[in-house]
Amino acid sequence: GDRNGEAATLNNIGSVYSQLGEKQKALEYYSQSLPLFRATGDRGGEAATLKNIGGVYSDLGEQQKALEYYSQSLPLFRATGDRGGEAMTLNNIGLVYSQLGEQLKALEYYSQSLPLSRATGDRRGEAMTLNNIGLVYSQLGEQLKALEY
Template sequence: MFDRTQWFLAGMSIALSVQLSQPVAAAVPVGKTVQTSQTNSSEAAAKAFKEGLKLYQQGTAKAKRSAIVKFEIALNLYREAGDRRREAVTFSNIGLVYSGLGEKQKALEYYSQSLPLSRATGDRGGEAITLNNIGSVYSELGEKQKALEYYSQSLPLRRAVGDRSGEAVTLTNIGSVYSALGEKQKALEYYSQSLPLFQATGDRSGEAVTLTSIGSVYSELGEKQKALEYYSQSLPLR
């Protein structure tokens, strides 16, 4: 399985940084108290979110658990501000952290709360990422058919929003599931779709992973020389 869900975290961090750069009025006109309160909640949420992101990026289990605390604070503040889109993003990010910690059921709980919010706000990109993330959890749990269901829902949304990098990731994930199911030719079909997308978007890491996956399929099919060809292409990219 190829997981590029961290883009979601980084992408939101950039969006929130832009939001934080906006000036705040010094005086609050009568009747705008609620609006100001929402602005304050949004800014506090953005701050907590960024702190959570920094902790997450440290990579240790302790730091990830501290990140969850920060994301939970952000989650409540976004809810107070009525920002359902960022609430959905934060739910998904908490799910991602729990997944990384090996707490797959907990991850699914948070993803399942993110999904309807993304749909309600029309955030198809966010919905696609969460569907992909859910598919990844089910794949890791060994529930390959269920993983395929979610990947198959994510794929057309990736295409609809023009997310070619995300499309490549989901195609590779689908290929990995088919490979695990023993459907090697089907796996190759999906890998062959993802590879040019990774190349077109300049994602050498994704390209390397997919080349290795193709090599593994050919190795399992007994085509060792062909496997070597793909491994040899992957190595310098790695």
């Protein structure tokens, strides 16, 4: 009867399938966990699952769908005060915009992500965001600025 535990387990199984490269199977498990998180009112679990679904769609090259799920997870991370989840989601949205060729929009999201990564002490997240900003500047032809990042 522990629906929240069931939701978390389904989400974890989805993550394993995603890491194994079995993206459709991952989506199946995430899709089972999402309504359970919603039913139990676990907004943090819901946010994480939405972010995970966005990641799968991004990996599958379906950037618009990825954006849709990341955009649903972002306000939930903010509402629950999960600044680390918020930073990661902002970075992921930046990646999607970069892949869509919208570099200036990508920079907007990266610049929102960076201070959150720093504030939460997520050095790995900070490094990834700095690298992503550098890549955008490189794609924009601003090599010296890219080098700074």
